[in-house]
Amino acid sequence: MExxxxxxxxxxxxxxxxxxxxxxxxxxxxxxxAKDKMKNALQIAMEFNAMLPEMERPEHTEHYEGFYHLxxxxxxxxxxxxxxxxxxxxxxxxxxxxxxxxxxxxxxNQKYGAGTVQTEVRDSYYNMSEQIKPHWHLIxxxxxxxxxxGGNPYSSPVRGGTDGSRLSFMGLPCPNLGTGSHNHxxxxxxxxxxxxDQCVEMLIKIAxxxxxxxx
Numbered sequence: 001m002e003x004x005x006x007x008x009x010x011x012x013x014x015x016x017x018x019x020x021x022x023x024x025x026x027x028x029x030x031x032x033x034a035k036d037k038m039k040n041a042l043q044i045a046m047e048f049n050a051m052l053p054e055m056e057r058p059e060h061t062e063h064y065e066g067f068y069h070l071x072x073x074x075x076x077x078x079x080x081x082x083x084x085x086x087x088x089x090x091x092x093x094x095x096x097x098x099x100x101x102x103x104x105x106x107x108x109n110q111k112y113g114a115g116t117v118q119t120e121v122r123d124s125y126y127n128m129s130e131q132i133k134p135h136w137h138l139i140x141x142x143x144x145x146x147x148x149x150g151g152n153p154y155s156s157p158v159r160g161g162t163d164g165s166r167l168s169f170m171g172l173p174c175p176n177l178g179t180g181s182h183n184h185x186x187x188x189x190x191x192x193x194x195x196x197d198q199c200v201e202m203l204i205k206i207a208x209x210x211x212x213x214x215x
Contacts (some may be wrong), residue, residue, distance in 0.1 A: 007198045008151035009178025010142045012132045014158040014165045015066070015087040016094040017124035020101045022048060022082040024075070024117050039112055041080035045073060048082065048117065051104045064089050064157055068097060089127055089157055125161045128175075131168035138175055145205035149198065160184070177202060 026041030052068045054060075061067045066088030073082050084101070088094040098121050105117040132138060143153040164174035180195020 008146045008153045010155050011158045011176035013129040014127050014161050016091045016127045018086045020084040021120040024080040026078050028078040040077050041075050045080040125165040128165045128168040132173045135173045141209050145202050
């Protein structure tokens with residue numbers, strides 16, 4: 001199998017991210033006498049998910065399009081738990097997604113009774129471009145190093161989060177340099193050996209440009 005890799009990736013944009021934990025409290029009763037009494041938490045969980053925009057799921061989005069991702073659902077008639085991750089490169093749009101989660105819970109509580117659906121929404125990380133753009137020399141220097149090594153630098157939005165997201169907001173602006181990795185978090189994840197070698201050469205070139213080392 002031929003493995004094709006493109007040298008020159010420099011990333012400085014990531015998602016803004018949040019998580020949403022949904023707890024649904026149902027009422028179980030024998031199905032033979034359930035009319036107007038049973039409150040099936042599993043059915044309400046499916047109803048909750050159906051109230052979110054269908055085309056704003058990971059399998060329907062790309063580039064700068066954000067999403068709602070249901071990554072876990074478990075429960076019985078009496079109680080169910082759901083876990084979502086919410087993502088968007090635009091922080092304002094992420095806030096809209098968080099609000100939609102809350103409003104969906106409110107609508108279902110109006111339908112099934114107060115306390116039926118409980119939500120806990122938390123921020124996870126933020127788009128590192130906010131911290132990197134004031135230090136654009138990092139990107140320019142990486143681009144220069146790639147060109148000098150015969151590559152063509154390019155940047156695309158990261159559809160995920162990285163260590164650089166955390167580090168950048170801790171005071172260390174940290175763009176990502178391509179390492180030749182593919183199929184992230186999948187069973188067929190791999191890294192291209194040739195790209196790893198090129199990455200080492202790029203790191204040395206960048207270090208030289210900042211006067212850290214001379215080889």
